[in-house]
Structure formats: C-alpha cells, structure tokens
Amino acid sequence: MVIHWLLLKVVVLGAVLGPYHNPLAAEAAADDPITKPGCRSTCGNLSIPYPFGSRDSDPSCRNGPSSFEVDCDDSTDPPTPYWYDKSSNLQILNISLEDHEMRITMFIGQDCYNSAPYAARSRTIPSLVSGQFPISNTKNKFTGVGCDTAVYFLDRRGDFAFGCMSLCNDIAEVTNGSCSGIGCCETSIPRNSFGYNISIASFKNHTDVLRFNNCSYAFVAEIGFYNFSSGDLWRLELDKAPLVLDWAVGDKNCSIAKKSGDYMCTNNTRCTDAENGRGYKCACLKGFHGNPYLVNGCQDIDECADSNKNQCDEVNGQCTNVVGNYTCSCRKGYHGDGWKDRQGCTANASHLVRILVGVGAGIAVLLFSAGFLYLGIQKMKLIRLKEHYFKQNGGLLLQQQLHERDRTTNTTKIFSAEELEKATNNYDVSRIVGRGGYGTVYKGLLPNDTVVAIKKSKLVDKTQIEQFVNEVIVLSQINHRNVVKLLGCCLETEVPLLVYEFVNNGTLFDHIHNRNKSFKMSWDTRLRIASDTAGVLSYLHSAASIPIIHRDVKSTNILLDDNYTAKVSDFGASRLVPLDQAELSTLVQGTLGYLDPEYLQTNQLTEKSDVYSFGVVLVELITGKKALSFDRPEKERNLAMHFLSALKNNRLFQIVDGVIANEGNDEQVREIANVAKRCLMVKGEERPTMREVAIELEGFKEKSSHPWMSNVDLHGEEALHLLGEKTHPTVYMDGIETMNTGASDSMKNLVMTPVNSGR
Ligand SMILES: *[C@@H]1O[C@H](CO)[C@@H](O)[C@H](O)[C@H]1NC(C)=O
Ligand SMILES: *[C@@H]1O[C@H](CO)[C@@H](O)[C@H](O)[C@H]1NC(C)=O
Ligand SMILES: *[C@@H]1O[C@H](CO)[C@@H](O)[C@H](O)[C@H]1NC(C)=O
Ligand SMILES: *[C@@H]1O[C@H](CO)[C@@H](O)[C@H](O)[C@H]1NC(C)=O
Ligand SMILES: *[C@@H]1O[C@H](CO)[C@@H](O)[C@H](O)[C@H]1NC(C)=O
Ligand SMILES: *[C@@H]1O[C@H](CO)[C@@H](O)[C@H](O)[C@H]1NC(C)=O
Ligand SMILES: *[C@@H]1O[C@H](CO)[C@@H](O)[C@H](O)[C@H]1NC(C)=O
Numbered sequence: 001m002v003i004h005w006l007l008l009k010v011v012v013l014g015a016v017l018g019p020y021h022n023p024l025a026a027e028a029a030a031d032d033p034i035t036k037p038g039c040r041s042t043c044g045n046l047s048i049p050y051p052f053g054s055r056d057s058d059p060s061c062r063n064g065p066s067s068f069e070v071d072c073d074d075s076t077d078p079p080t081p082y083w084y085d086k087s088s089n090l091q092i093l094n095i096s097l098e099d100h101e102m103r104i105t106m107f108i109g110q111d112c113y114n115s116a117p118y119a120a121r122s123r124t125i126p127s128l129v130s131g132q133f134p135i136s137n138t139k140n141k142f143t144g145v146g147c148d149t150a151v152y153f154l155d156r157r158g159d160f161a162f163g164c165m166s167l168c169n170d171i172a173e174v175t176n177g178s179c180s181g182i183g184c185c186e187t188s189i190p191r192n193s194f195g196y197n198i199s200i201a202s203f204k205n206h207t208d209v210l211r212f213n214n215c216s217y218a219f220v221a222e223i224g225f226y227n228f229s230s231g232d233l234w235r236l237e238l239d240k241a242p243l244v245l246d247w248a249v250g251d252k253n254c255s256i257a258k259k260s261g262d263y264m265c266t267n268n269t270r271c272t273d274a275e276n277g278r279g280y281k282c283a284c285l286k287g288f289h290g291n292p293y294l295v296n297g298c299q300d301i302d303e304c305a306d307s308n309k310n311q312c313d314e315v316n317g318q319c320t321n322v323v324g325n326y327t328c329s330c331r332k333g334y335h336g337d338g339w340k341d342r343q344g345c346t347a348n349a350s351h352l353v354r355i356l357v358g359v360g361a362g363i364a365v366l367l368f369s370a371g372f373l374y375l376g377i378q379k380m381k382l383i384r385l386k387e388h389y390f391k392q393n394g395g396l397l398l399q400q401q402l403h404e405r406d407r408t409t410n411t412t413k414i415f416s417a418e419e420l421e422k423a424t425n426n427y428d429v430s431r432i433v434g435r436g437g438y439g440t441v442y443k444g445l446l447p448n449d450t451v452v453a454i455k456k457s458k459l460v461d462k463t464q465i466e467q468f469v470n471e472v473i474v475l476s477q478i479n480h481r482n483v484v485k486l487l488g489c490c491l492e493t494e495v496p497l498l499v500y501e502f503v504n505n506g507t508l509f510d511h512i513h514n515r516n517k518s519f520k521m522s523w524d525t526r527l528r529i530a531s532d533t534a535g536v537l538s539y540l541h542s543a544a545s546i547p548i549i550h551r552d553v554k555s556t557n558i559l560l561d562d563n564y565t566a567k568v569s570d571f572g573a574s575r576l577v578p579l580d581q582a583e584l585s586t587l588v589q590g591t592l593g594y595l596d597p598e599y600l601q602t603n604q605l606t607e608k609s610d611v612y613s614f615g616v617v618l619v620e621l622i623t624g625k626k627a628l629s630f631d632r633p634e635k636e637r638n639l640a641m642h643f644l645s646a647l648k649n650n651r652l653f654q655i656v657d658g659v660i661a662n663e664g665n666d667e668q669v670r671e672i673a674n675v676a677k678r679c680l681m682v683k684g685e686e687r688p689t690m691r692e693v694a695i696e697l698e699g700f701k702e703k704s705s706h707p708w709m710s711n712v713d714l715h716g717e718e719a720l721h722l723l724g725e726k727t728h729p730t731v732y733m734d735g736i737e738t739m740n741t742g743a744s745d746s747m748k749n750l751v752m753t754p755v756n757s758g759r
C-alpha cells in the first residue's frame with residue numbers, strides 16, 4: 001500500500017512539471033556557424049556569412065569571385081565594411097543569406113547651376129559596376145528630382161537605357177510625398193542590370209526655376225528609402241542612398257550546377273534558380289536552419305525547444321523533435337493527438353482516478369465512488385446507445401413478435417456483423433447478385449460452406465426499416481417450399497441485414513427474357529412455375545391464418561433453383577391483412593406493368609391486386625414478352641393491354657412465345673390464356689381468387705404429359721401453419737403497422753434473440 005502511494009505521488013508531480021524542455025538545445029541553436037572554421041565572421045555590425053568572406057582572411061574563406069569579397073576598414077569605430085575594396089567606396093549595410101540580398105550605399109548624382117553667369121555648372125555623376133550581382137528589380141527604383149530635369153539610367157553594358165523627366169514652373173505646383181513628374185519622377189528597374197551610368201540633363205539650364213531649384217538629382221535607391229518633399233528642390237541633404245543587389249552563386253542554373261563538381265548546396269538544402277541574373281541559390285529545407293553553403297550547415301531545428309515553433313499541447317502534450325520536423329503526443333496518462341489546434345490531450349479516465357486518489361486518502365473513498373459513478377454513467381450511456389440501435393433497427397417490433405417463441409430449435413439465426421462481413425468478403429462489389437427495391441443482395445459463404453444471399457438495406461431511413469421489419473415478420477410466419485427461406489438476420493449493424501437461402505438459378509425474368517435460357521423453358525416447365533407460384537400466393541392469401549398480400553408479384557421476384565422450382569421472394573412490401581378487414585388502405589406500392597389498375601385508382605389493397613400481378617406473370621410466361629417495354633410500339637407497351645387486345649381479336653397465337661408455340665399444346669395455351677385474361681379483369685371482384693387460379697393450374701399440370709412433375713401439395717405439410725388461430729388486433733408503433741401476436745407452438749422454426757434481450 002505504501003509503495004502504491006509513492007507511485008501516485010510521482011504521477012502527480014509529473015503532471016505539475018509540464019512539457020520537457022531542453023535548454024542546451026536552444027543555446028546550441030543560437031550559435032550556428034556562418035563561416036568556415038577560422039574565418040572572420042563579422043565586420044563591425046555586419047556579419048559575413050559564407051560564401052562571402054573577409055578580404056584579409058584566407059581566400060578559402062569565401063567563394064571564388066571577387067564579388068564575394070568584403071574589405072573591412074578597422075580604422076573606424078565600429079569597423080566599416082566595403083564591397084570589394086575600400087577604394088570602391090561602396091559600403092555594405094548588410095548581407096542576407098535567406099533573401100540572397102546585399103544592401104550597399106550608393107552615391108546620389110547631382111547637376112547644379114548657379115545664377116550668374118548662366119550655365120556655370122557642377123556635377124556629380126555616379127556609376128556602378130555591380131560585377132556578377134544584378135541590381136534588384138523588385139527592391140529598387142530610379143528617381144529624379146528637379147524642376148527642369150531629365151534623368152537617364154544607362155545600362156553599364158549599353159544594353160538598354162531608360163529614364164524620366166520632371167518639369168515645373170512654381171514650387172507651389174509640387175506635392176510633398178508624390179513623385180509623379182512634378183518636382184520628382186521615378187521609374188522601376190528592369191531585371192538583369194549589372195551596373196549603370198547615370199546621366200542628368202536640363203532643358204533650359206534651370207534658368208526659369210533658379211529662384212527655387214538650382215540642382216537636379218538622380219539616384220537608384222531601395223524602395224521606401226526616399227520620400228520627396230518640396231524642400232529637396234532647393235537642397236537635397238542626402239549624398240548616399242541604400243541600394244539592394246541580388247546575389248547568387250555560380251553562373252548556371254540548378255540542374256546544370258548539380259551535375260558539376262563545384263555545386264555549393266550541401267545536405268538538407270534545396271536549390272532554386274536565380275530569378276534575376278544568373279546562377280542558383282541554396283536554402284535550408286523546412287525544419288532546418290543555418291548556412292546552406294557550409295558542410296553540415298543546415299541543422300535540424302529543435303522545434304520542441306521553443307513553444308512558439310511547435311503546435312503541441314503546451315500543458316499535457318509532449319513534443320518530440322525528429323530530424324527536419326517534430327511530432328506531438330500526449331504525456332503518459334493522457335490521450336489525444338497532442339496538437340493544440342486539434343484534439344489536444346485529455347486525461348485518461350484511469351489516470352484521472354489515480355490523480356484523484358493521490359489527493360488524499362480521506363477523500364479517496366469518496367472519489368472512488370465518484371469514479372464508479374462515472375463508469376456507471378458511461379455504462380448506462382453504452383446501454384442507451386445499444387438500445388438506440390436496436391430500436392432503430394426495429395428490434396422492439398421484432399421482439400414483440402418473437403419474445404414468446406420457443407428457443408430450443410434454432411433455424412433462424414442471429415448473425416453477428418463480423419460473420420456477415422467475412423461471408424461477403426466485406427461486401428465486395430463482385431459479390432453483388434442483385435439490387436432490389438429496398439437494398440443490395442450479396443452472395444455470401446458461411447464458414448460451414450452454406451451459400452447464402454444477404455440483403456443489405458441501402459439507406460437506413462424509417463420507411464426502409466419498416467420494410468425490413470415487415471419482411472422479417474412476414475417471412476418468419478411462412479415456411480413453404482416455394483418461398484425463399486429466411487435463415488436469419490443481423491441487428492447489430494447500422495444497416496439491417498437479412499440472410500436467405502441462396503437460390504442459385506437466377507430470376508424467372510431472366511429465364512423468360514434471356515434468349516439463351518428461354519429456349520429451355522418448355523411449356524410444362526412454365527406451367528409448373530405458374531402453378532407453384534399460384535399455389536404459394538393462394539397459400540399466402542387463404543391458407544395462412546392471417547392473410548398476407550405480397551404486393552409486388554413480378555417475374556424478377558420469382559427465383560428459380562436448379563430444378564426450376566419457383567421461390568417467391570421480396571416480401572419487403574407485403575402486408576398482413578387481419579381477417580376482419582377485407583381491404584386495407586395503403587400507399588400504392590408495386591412495379592409498373594404489374595400494378596393493379598384498380599388499386600392504383602382507389603388505393604384499396606386487396607388480395608385481388610396480387611391476382612392481377614400474377615396474371616401479368618402468366619402472360620409473360622405465355623408470350624415471352626416483358627411486362628412493360630418501351631421498345632415496343634406505344635399500343636403494345638403495356639403487355640397486359642397488348643395481350644387482352646390480341647385475345648379479343650383472336651390473334652393470341654401471334655404473340656405466343658415461339659419456344660412453346662410448336663409444342664402442340666395449343667389447347668392448353670388457349671385455356672391458360674383464358675385464366676390470365678380473367679386475372680387481368682379491371683374490376684378486382686371479377687377476377688378469380690388466387691385459390692381458384694391455383695386449383696385450375698394444378699388441374700392442367702396433372703393433365704400434362706409429365707406426371708412426375710406433379711409435386712406440389714397445396715395444403716400439404718410443407719405449408720406450415722402460421723401464428724395462432726385467433727386474429728389479433730393490429731397495433732401501431734412509431735407509425736409502423738405490426739401484429740400483436742399471441743404465443744404459438746407452431747412457430748418452432750423461428751428463434752430470434754434480440755441483442756438486448758434480458759433487459
Ligand atoms: C552598429 O551597432 C551599434 C551598436 O550596436 C549601433 O549603435 C550602430 O547604429 C550600428 N550601426 C549600423 C550601421 O547599423
Ligand atoms: C539590413 O539593413 C536594414 C537597414 O539597415 C535593416 O532594416 C534590415 O533589417 C537589415 N536586414 C538584415 C537581414 O539584417
Ligand atoms: C544652389 O543654391 C544653393 C542655395 O542658394 C546654394 O547653396 C548652392 O551653392 C547653389 N549651387 C550652385 C552650384 O550654385
Ligand atoms: C559609363 O561610364 C564609363 C566611364 O565613366 C564609360 O567607360 C562607359 O562607356 C559608360 N557606359 C555607358 C553605357 O555610357
Ligand atoms: C512622405 O512624406 C509625406 C509628407 O511629407 C508623408 O505624408 C508621407 O507619409 C511620407 N511617406 C512615407 C512613405 O514616409
Ligand atoms: C545652357 O548652357 C550651355 C553651356 O553650358 C549653353 O551652350 C546652352 O545654350 C545653354 N542653354 C540654354 C537654353 O540656355
Ligand atoms: C513640404 O515639406 C517642406 C519640408 O521639406 C515644408 O517646408 C512644406 O511646408 C511642405 N509643404 C506642404 C504643402 O506640406
């Protein structure tokens with residue numbers, strides 16, 4: 001216990017100390033060498049970074065050309081640095097490695113006249129030879145001052161010249177601070193000028209303006225240095241002005257220089273071509289500082305030494321310097337990303353508890369209970385979240401449906417999210433076998449090698465949840481060989497998932513309309529599929545204790561297995577109709593071409609809507625044509641209409657599928673066509689019931705030449721009973737219509753354990 005207490009103390013102490021700083025690193029950083037070892041690095045206030053070097057040092061202290069020479073006059077105090085040589089009279093003000101600039105002082109040119117006799121003239125005409133350093137075109141400008149003045153900048157090599165002029169008659173005309181041609185004029189400097197001669201001219205020897213302006217001035221100076229005022233016309237007090245030169249090394253661009261032996265950029269640098277003049281410039285990479293021309297000149301910046309240079313959480317974060325960069329993390333006991341402008345660091349729950357314990361044994365107990373309370377709240381939050389998901393996924397509805405079921409037999413399974421992810425190879429696109437109205441269907445392989453179809457809702461909106469729950473409820477009540485079997489579902493995921501038996505031979509639609517498959521669809525097969533489908537619909541409508549209306553009967557919802565056994569699928573839109581309610585008012589749902597016109601008009605849902613849709617499927621089987629096709633002429637687009645009109649005009653055999661037309665079953669075809677015709681009656685009440693249709697088709701099937709195919713026992717054992725015999729009141733929950741069922745022993749096949757059972 002004592003040891004434990006000490007540990008806690010240490011932790012608390014650590015929390016107070018804050019981030020770790022390395023003062024040594026900061027000092028080292030301040031003292032970076034700028035010159036080669038043993039070379040003079042300053043002259044008065046000027047620091048002389050390599051490739052510049054002092055004239056009195058060893059020649060190896062500077063880069064070859066004399067442009068990089070600094071002549072230091074130590075006789076003054078402080079010593080005065082000159083460019084090249086003191087005799088050049090070009091004083092160096094400073095040298096910048098970062099900007100690759102050198103600032104020097106340059107003379108101002110003047111041209112003065114006195115009053116008598118006329119034309120007595122005194123002039124100072126400066127010229128500059130800047131060697132290999134071009135005059136900065138961005139930092140300087142050329143200025144002329146005077147009222148009878150024309151000034152010229154003549155490029156040293158005679159390549160170009162330019163200038164400006166300024167005329168005025170009275171001092172009252174000039175404006176202080178404005179240099180636009182009255183008393184003062186200025187112009188910018190072009191690139192690639194390596195020196196100049198200045199020329200100053202007058203038009204009238206200043207005769208007209210002598211009373212206030214007897215001199216003209218001209219100079220190249222750093223932008224911002226000179227500000228014109230009217231007093232300057234009488235006498236300009238300055239004789240020198242700063243001028244900025246650009247500098248670079250070599251006379252080739254980077255790509256050429258890199259290949260040459262004397263490339264000057266060292267490790268951790270980047271090279272850029274000079275924009276003005278020739279040569280290239282070196283600079284340290286981001287995260288490094290120092291002199292990029294010296295070996296090991298660019299040193300890693302220790303961003304962690306200075307909290308202004310890093311973005312780590314200052315209180316609980318930890319900065320780790322890496323070469324060229326740094327990373328932020330959190331101190332032990334804290335979590336987060338460590339960046340102050342992002343997550344920062346927050347105390348771990350456990351750490352918090354530890355700190356609290358460290359405060360004092362007396363209140364420790366109290367705080368422990370606080371901790372427990374905190375954890376309790378967390379746990380409660382978790383439970384609430386689970387509840388939310390469960391509720392969102394219709395868990396409550398399902399629970400209501402299933403909670404009293406027998407749990408010993410286990411045919412409908414609750415799958416875990418991982419299980420299904422694995423089965424579908426993480427919902428790989430290659431596994432998609434279909435896209436239904438309510439989601440995507442994937443082919444999945446369970447660990448026990450069972451192939452399954454997994455239906456995944458596209459979006460989790462409320463209506464789709466409703467469809468999902470509906471389908472589970474409906475399917476959980478049916479166990480029929482001609483209905484696709486629901487194997488289980490998954491409620492854990494955000495998107496609900498249903499797992500079905502995999503019916504491997506595709507849809508009836510495909511078999512009818514795909515030329516390569518339809519020729520295998522003999523009349524007998526078609527008849528059997530029709531009869532099977534009619535049988536199962538009849539069962540849904542009447543044999544079940546609570547009628548179920550499928551609502552979306554169509555050839556794409558009838559799946560076929562290897563033996564061409566029909567399996568009706570997609571009960572997402574189906575409705576359970578309580579017996580005491582013959583019709584149900586609902587939103588119109590279904591597929592164009594199959595949709596019952598009466599239902600479309602009245603919104604009154606009855607079993608007869610399925611009869612109509614089935615009639616269309618029957619016609620599809622007979623004709624091999626699609627229920628709705630825009631490839632056909634307008635009158636023939638709707639298959640049902642087209643069929644009825646053909647029948648009326650006695651042209652049935654013109655539209656019968658060629659595959660069956662030659663089978664010699666004309667009489668049967670005609671009779672089935674008649675059944676279809678009755679199914680397609682506009683008035684629902686004139687249509688036969690599904691049960692009548694099924695019996696009729698069953699009769700044909702028995703008459704058919706292949707008695708072995710007769711395998712459906714309409715009311716046989718396979719058609720399992722549904723819920724209890726009584727009807728139950730419909731309850732409405734969250735706007736979702738569902739059945740409040742009683743317990744039933746007959747639903748042995750279905751066991752669902754909702755995720756939060758046991759609450
Ligand atoms: C040089 O430094 C001294 C003192 O540090 C300062 O007084 C002086 O103005 C500086 N001279 C220049 C040209 O910057
Ligand atoms: C160079 O000198 C000028 C004027 O003396 C000053 O404003 C500037 O900051 C200096 N630049 C550097 C890099 O020292
Ligand atoms: C120009 O005028 C000023 C002011 O009167 C005078 O000091 C200066 O000597 C004159 N310059 C010449 C060249 O006469
Ligand atoms: C500039 O002046 C120098 C001497 O003062 C002269 O040799 C050179 O030719 C002049 N250049 C131009 C372009 O006027
Ligand atoms: C130049 O001088 C004028 C007045 O003489 C002043 O208003 C202006 O701000 C100055 N401009 C600069 C850049 O110093
Ligand atoms: C200006 O002075 C020069 C002599 O220095 C003379 O030749 C010229 O004619 C004068 N121009 C005017 C307009 O007075
Ligand atoms: C312009 O500046 C001069 C000083 O150089 C001053 O004497 C004069 O009054 C100023 N003029 C105006 C209009 O501000």
Ligand SMILES: *[C@@H]1O[C@H](CO)[C@@H](O)[C@H](O)[C@H]1NC(C)=O
Pocket residue numbers: 253254255256273
């Ligand atoms: C570098 O210079 C060479 C020859 O002067 C030229 O061919 C090349 O395009 C230049 N490269 C760049 C990036 O400017």
Ligand SMILES: *[C@@H]1O[C@H](CO)[C@@H](O)[C@H](O)[C@H]1NC(C)=O
Pocket residue numbers: 267295296
């Ligand atoms: C520059 O770095 C490379 C590897 O990054 C190394 O091999 C080389 O020796 C270094 N050169 C110098 C001059 O430090």
Ligand SMILES: *[C@@H]1O[C@H](CO)[C@@H](O)[C@H](O)[C@H]1NC(C)=O
Pocket residue numbers: 286287324325326327
């Ligand atoms: C430094 O690291 C951060 C991420 O940690 C990255 O965004 C940034 O680009 C890096 N900086 C450099 C110079 O590599």
